[in-house]
Every structure is written in structure tokens, then in C-alpha cells.
Amino acid sequence: MRTRIVRPAPTVVRSIIASRCYTTASRISLAYDLHEPANPASDAPGAIIFMHGLFGSKKNNRSISKALARDLGRPVYAVDLRNHGDSPHHSRHDYTSMAKDVAGFIEEHTLLDTTLIGHSMGAKTAMTLALRSPELVSDIVSVDNAPIDAALLSSFGKYVQGMKKIEDANVTRQAEADAILKDYEESLTIRQFLLGNLHRPEGEKTQKFKVPLKILGVALDNLGDFPFRDPGEVRFEKPALFVRGTRSKYVPDEALPIIGQFFPRFRLADIDAGHWVISEKPAEFRHAVVEFLKPKM
Incomplete structure (x- = not known):
């Protein structure tokens, strides 16, 4: 340093x-x-x-x-x-x-x-x-x-696309989400960082992201x-x-x-x-x- x-x-x-x-x-x-x-x-x-x-x-x-x-x-x-x-x-x-x-x-x-x-x-x-x-x-x-x-970085837009695809797939396990996100980010560390936003809302079987993807997607510009x-x-x-x-x-x-x-x-x-x-x-x-x-x- x-x-x-x-x-x-x-x-x-x-x-x-x-x-x-x-x-x-x-x-x-x-x-x-x-x-x-x-x-x-x-x-x-x-x-x-x-x-x-x-x-x-x-x-x-x-x-x-x-x-x-x-x-x-x-x-x-x-x-x-x-x-x-x-x-x-x-x-x-x-x-x-x-x-x-x-x-x-x-x-x-x-x-x-x-x-x-x-x-x-x-x-x-x-x-x-x-x-x-x-x-x-x-x-x-x-x-x-x-x-x-x-x-x-252009990667942030790709992350939003990948995260939206995960939500559309109605995943129930993080491994399923990671398999989808691999198409958008090679780094396991960054994928884990992004998937840290996943949670299972009370009363639901599928996992969703805590962050509002539509709002953040619009804000990227x-x-x-x-x-x-x-x-x-x-x-x-x-x-x-x-x-x-x-x-x-x-x-x-x-x-x-x-x-x-x-x-x-x-x-x-x-x-x-x-x-x-x-x-x-x-x-x-x-x-x-x-x-x-x-x-x-």
C-alpha cells in the first residue's frame, strides 16, 4: 500500500x-x-x-x-x-x-x-x-x-439481467440461482456477493431478491x-x-x-x-x- x-x-x-x-x-x-x-x-x-x-x-x-x-x-x-x-x-x-x-x-x-x-x-x-x-x-x-x-462498469447492467432471470425462474435453492448467474458473471466471489441478496419471503417457496431490481435497473444510468x-x-x-x-x-x-x-x-x-x-x-x-x-x- x-x-x-x-x-x-x-x-x-x-x-x-x-x-x-x-x-x-x-x-x-x-x-x-x-x-x-x-x-x-x-x-x-x-x-x-x-x-x-x-x-x-x-x-x-x-x-x-x-x-x-x-x-x-x-x-x-x-x-x-x-x-x-x-x-x-x-x-x-x-x-x-x-x-x-x-x-x-x-x-x-x-x-x-x-x-x-x-x-x-x-x-x-x-x-x-x-x-x-x-x-x-x-x-x-x-x-x-x-x-x-x-x-x-457494464457488468452492473448484466447483473440486473441475470438477477431478473433468477426471479423469473422461481428458484428454490441458491445452487439453482448460481447456475443461472454463471452466464452473467464468471467470478464465484462476485456471484456469492450478489446472491447474498436472495431470501425466501415468508409464506413463499421460491426465493426472491431483497433489492428492487426494476428500480435499480432504471437508476443505473x-x-x-x-x-x-x-x-x-x-x-x-x-x-x-x-x-x-x-x-x-x-x-x-x-x-x-x-x-x-x-x-x-x-x-x-x-x-x-x-x-x-x-x-x-x-x-x-x-x-x-x-x-x-x-x-x-
């Missing part, structure tokens, strides 16, 4: 599940797992909110959340963003809406000096909230995404966009860490100047990984985050 500055004990876990249903409310109450440190640090700042990427959920970040709670002595809230995991579904799925949900979460739980950590979709949500409401955020960690418009265009109008003047996978395309070198304009106090940590930085290199990721967030002497 290479880090550079660029300037222009077991945890206690409590799980809260929001009622997973379709809602028309403008702000969604997010489901979450709370990972509390066994030995809270007396001089530590506030809580950490950890946000997953597209098709992910709070359970994907369980291990790293526990590790950060332990290492930093801070509570970590791993949340399910709207249309994911156990959080409600909504027809609108964009970064402004997701940022408003997280702002509401901070206010609902009366959190202060909050750190935002987000991967991919969660990273752009963190960036959006930091720029929109900097008074709610102490610092951010953006994992393999940048404040630029960039098309999503816009999830590569970033809602802010002009860093001359808005910027986040507090610390920010951008962690990028050096074998990923989402944070190219040419994006670094625009990152510096929106986030003038940012640091960059390069990790030899693809887009799935946290799962590919968890130790290196944890080290980069702890070094960034540990109290400065």
Missing part, C-alpha cells in the same frame, strides 16, 4: 431493521447494525457511519466494522442504504436522496463529529452529504470513487453521475481520505485535481486491488483507515 498526501476486543453488536416495504416518504429511516467497541476510547471523536456499494448491504461490512470499532474505540453504524438490505424501497434512487437519508440518520441518532466511510455508491453518497451538509460531518473516507461523472459540478461553489474543507484500487478505473489520475478542488484537505491511499478494495485487501484497507482516523498527538 502507498499513501500520500495530495493538496491543490470483540465488539458488541446491535441490529436494527427498518420495515422493508415500498414507501413514498421523502426521507427513509435506514436499517443498521451498531458495532460498539468493548473499550471505548475516552478521547475519541464521534461515531462512524459505514455505507456499502451497489447491491451490497450492512452485512458485507460486518468484519471491517468490528475491526474499526475495536481499533479506534468508536461505535460504527453499518447502514443499509435505501433499496438495499433491510431498508425500505423507494422509486427514487440517487445520491441526493441517499445523502438526505444519511443526514436524517445522523440527526435521528443525535450523532456528533461523525465520520462517513463509503464504498463505491456509498462513497459518492458520503461525498454528496459532506458537500451538502458539512456541519454534520467531521471527515470522510471515500473508497474507490471520485466526485466526477463516470459510467458504471444515473449512478455514475455526481450531483455537484462546480467546486468553486461548494467544497468540504475538512479531512478526507480517498482509497483507490490501483487495478480499478474509478479513480484515475486525471480525477485527482478535481478531488483536490472539492476536498482540498484530501489524502490518497493506493492499494493493489480492483474495485472491491475492502474484500480484496482488508488488512491494507484497515491500516489506511486507522492511520487516517486515529487521534493525532
Whole structure:
């Protein structure tokens, strides 16, 4: 791992599940797992909110959340963003809406000096909230995404097609679903990640996906966009860490100047990984985050 500055004990876990249903409310109450440190640090700042990427959920970040709670002595809230995991579904799925949900979460739980950590979709949500409401955020960690418009990998569209085919097939076992998904994704690890969204609704024999495939399929075209265009109008003047996978395309070198304009106090940590930085290199990721967030002497 290479880090550079660029300037222009077991945890206690409590799980809260929001009622997973379709809602028309403008702000969604997010489901979450709370990972509390066994030995809270007396001089530590506030809580950490950890946000997953597209098709992910709070359970994907369980291990790293526990590790950060332990290492930093801070509570970590791993949340399910709207249309994911156990959080409600909504027809609108964009970064402004997701940022408003997280702002509401901070206010609902009366959190202060909050750190935002987000991967991919969660990273752009963190960036959006930091720029929109900097008074709610102490610092951010953006994992393999940048404040630029960039098309999503074409594989995400293929995943939606494969997942829809699985639902149409009325599968009863995960092995059946995996056999279908093989036509859309070769990697067993990624297939397992996607199939982690499968569940059997109460009273039904067949398995369905927790995520609303139609809503997310429509949202794909816009999830590569970033809602802010002009860093001359808005910027986040507090610390920010951008962690990028050096074998990923989402944070190219040419994006670094625009990152510096929106986030003038940012640091960059390069990790030899693809887009799935946290799962590919968890130790290196944890080290980069702890070094960034540990109290400065």
C-alpha cells in the first residue's frame, strides 16, 4: 500500500431493521447494525457511519466494522442504504436522496463529529452529504470513487439481467440461482456477493431478491453521475481520505485535481486491488483507515 498526501476486543453488536416495504416518504429511516467497541476510547471523536456499494448491504461490512470499532474505540453504524438490505424501497434512487437519508440518520441518532466511510455508491453518497451538509460531518473516507461523472462498469447492467432471470425462474435453492448467474458473471466471489441478496419471503417457496431490481435497473444510468459540478461553489474543507484500487478505473489520475478542488484537505491511499478494495485487501484497507482516523498527538 502507498499513501500520500495530495493538496491543490470483540465488539458488541446491535441490529436494527427498518420495515422493508415500498414507501413514498421523502426521507427513509435506514436499517443498521451498531458495532460498539468493548473499550471505548475516552478521547475519541464521534461515531462512524459505514455505507456499502451497489447491491451490497450492512452485512458485507460486518468484519471491517468490528475491526474499526475495536481499533479506534468508536461505535460504527453499518447502514443499509435505501433499496438495499433491510431498508425500505423507494422509486427514487440517487445520491441526493441517499445523502438526505444519511443526514436524517445522523440527526435521528443525535450523532456528533461523525465520520462517513463509503464504498463505491456509498462513497459518492458520503461525498454528496459532506458537500451538502458539512456541519454534520467531521471527515470522510471515500473508497474507490471520485466526485466526477463516470459510467458504471457494464457488468452492473448484466447483473440486473441475470438477477431478473433468477426471479423469473422461481428458484428454490441458491445452487439453482448460481447456475443461472454463471452466464452473467464468471467470478464465484462476485456471484456469492450478489446472491447474498436472495431470501425466501415468508409464506413463499421460491426465493426472491431483497433489492428492487426494476428500480435499480432504471437508476443505473444515473449512478455514475455526481450531483455537484462546480467546486468553486461548494467544497468540504475538512479531512478526507480517498482509497483507490490501483487495478480499478474509478479513480484515475486525471480525477485527482478535481478531488483536490472539492476536498482540498484530501489524502490518497493506493492499494493493489480492483474495485472491491475492502474484500480484496482488508488488512491494507484497515491500516489506511486507522492511520487516517486515529487521534493525532
